[in-house]
Amino acid sequence: MLEFKNINRWFDGPEGKVTALDEVCLSVSPGEFLAVRGPSGCGKTTLLLIAGGLLRPNTGQVSLDGHDPYALSPEMRSKMRASMIGFVFQQFHLIPYLTVQQNILAPSLALPAKGADQRAKELLSRFGLDDRAGHVPAQLSTGQRQRTALARALLNKPKIILADEPTGNLDEGNADIVFGYLSQYVAEGGCVLLVTHDVRAAAHATRTLQMVDGRIIQ
C-alpha cells in the first residue's frame, strides 16, 4: 500500500544541514498497523508528511497504492490525499467554527460524495458523538475531539490512515479508545502508519519499528 525506498530528507537549519530522514525504507500493507516509535526530533513527523504527499523527499522513492504522489501535479496530489488518506494529529486540527458534524464532513469539500451526510451520521454514532453533533470543538473534551478527528479521517473511506502522535494529548483511557478504533479499522481491511513516542502503541500495532536520528533501526 505504502512503500518508502531509500528516502532522504534534510533541512537547512541555522546551524547548517539537519538530516531528518536518512535512507529510510519501509512498507505498510492492508491489514497492517505499523507503529514507528522514536524520541522527539528523530524525524517521525517528516516521515508522515512525506507519506502523505505533503513534503517532497530530497532523494528516494515513495509509492502510494502503486503511484508516486510526487510525480503528480499538486492538484492531483490533493485529490489523491482526499480519496486515499486519512490524517489524525496530536493537535486534532479541527476547524473551530464548524460543528462536530460539519468537521466530520469537511473532507467532502475536497471530494464531494452523494452519501457523505449518511456516512457522517454513521460515524457520529460509531464514535459515540451523536449528542455532540451540533457542538463546536471548543465545547468538547479532548477525547471527543480526537474521536471527531478520527471520524473525519474515515469519511472518505481512506485506504490508509496516517497518524502523528494521535494520543499525545489524551489520557490513558482515551488513548486506548483511539488505539481501539484504529485496530478496528485495520481489522476491516485498512492500514495504519502511526508515528509516536508512546510505548503503549506497541500493544496495539501489528508491527513496530524503532527510529533514531532519522534512521529506522529494527
Added chain:
Amino acid sequence: MTIWKLVTSEILHRKMNFALGVLAVMVASTSFIGSITLLQIHEADLVQGMNKLKDDTRKAMLKLGFNVVILPKDQNLADWYADDYASKYMPEDYVHKLANSRIVTVRHFLPSLQQKIEWPERKRKIILVGARGEVPNLHKNPVKPLVQPVPPGTISLGHELHRSMDLKVGEKVKLMGKEFTIHACHKERGNKDDITAWIYLAEAQELLDKQGLINAILALECLCTGDALPLIRKEIAAILPDTQVIERGSRALARAEARTKVEKEARITLENEKHLASILTPVVVTGCAVWVALLGFTNVRARREEIGVLRTLGVSAKSILVMFVSRHILVGVLGGALGFCAGVLAAVYFSTVLEGTRVQITSMDISVAGLLALSVGGAAALAVIAGWIPTMTAIRQDPAEVLREE
C-alpha cells in the same frame, strides 16, 4: 458541507474582523457615493437656480424697466436723466415705422407719452404715463403681449397715489376734467412708479394736448445683452434718423448682472468642491483599501491552521481562493450597500438640512439604481483587490508547516 457554509460559519465565528471589513468598505463607499450625490445635488440646484434666474430676469426687465429707450434726437439727455421722461416729442407714427421695418434686434415696441403734472383735482404732483399695447415687430413671430395695456377710459394708479387718496379698483376719479375708472392699484415698488398714473395713450395725448405725439419708445425683449447695443443703435438710426437710442442703466440689468455673477461664483464653488472631492475621495478609498488588506492579513493569519488542515484533507488551492474571494465579495457587497445608503442619506441631510437646498435626489443626472450598482460593484471589486495579497498568501501556504507544530 459546502464552501459557502464554511464561509458563512467563519464570518459568524469572526464577526469582528468581518464587521470591521464591512465598515472599512462602507467608509470608502460612503465617501465616494456621498461626494458624487452631493455634487450632483449641487449641480442640479445650480441648474434649477439658473433657470429660475433667467425667468426672474425676464420678469424683472418688464417690471423694472427696459434697458433700451428711443428718444427724440434733440432731447437733452441731462434733462432726461433728471426727469426720467423727455421734454421733446416725436410722432407716434415712428413706432409703426419701426414695427414695419426689418429690424431684428427688437421684438416689441412700446410707445409712451410721459409728463410730470399737477393733478388739478387732487392738488398733487404725479407722473402721467400714456401707454398703449405694445406694437409687435411684424417680421418676428408674434408672441403673447408682455405688458397688459390700460384700456381706454381707465386709469392705473401707483401705490402711493391710491394709498394716500384711499382709492380702490372700480371707483371713479377725475383727472384734468375727464372721468376714469380705476383699472388697477399697483403694489408698492419703491420707485417713481408709486406716484405714476397710467392711462390710455390717445387719452393722454388729448389731455396733455399732444395729439399724435409721444416722447419715448421702449424697446422690449431686445436681443440685447449689453454689447448688442451698438447694433441696435445702428439698426434704429437707419430707420429713424431723428432719434437717439440710449441704454438705461436699469435695475433689471444690474440685477441680472448680479445674478450672473452669483451663478459664476456658484460654478466656481462647485468646481472647487469637485476638485476637493477628486483628491479627498481617492485618499479615503485608498486608506480603506489598506484597512481591508490589513484585516485580510489578520484573517489569513488567524486561519493558518484551518487552511493547512483543509489543504491536508485535499481541498484544492482553488477552493481556498474561492473561500477568501467570496468572503471579500460579501464584505464588499455589504459595505457597498450600507455605504450607498449612508452616502446618499448624508448628502441629502447635508444639502437639505444644513444647506437648505430644495433639490430632489431624483432630479440628479445619474440614476439612484445606477449609483447603487456602482457602489455595490465598486465596493466588491475594492474588497477583492484589497484582499488579494492576503488571499494569495493563504493559498500559497504550505500545509506541512502547520502540521509540524506541536
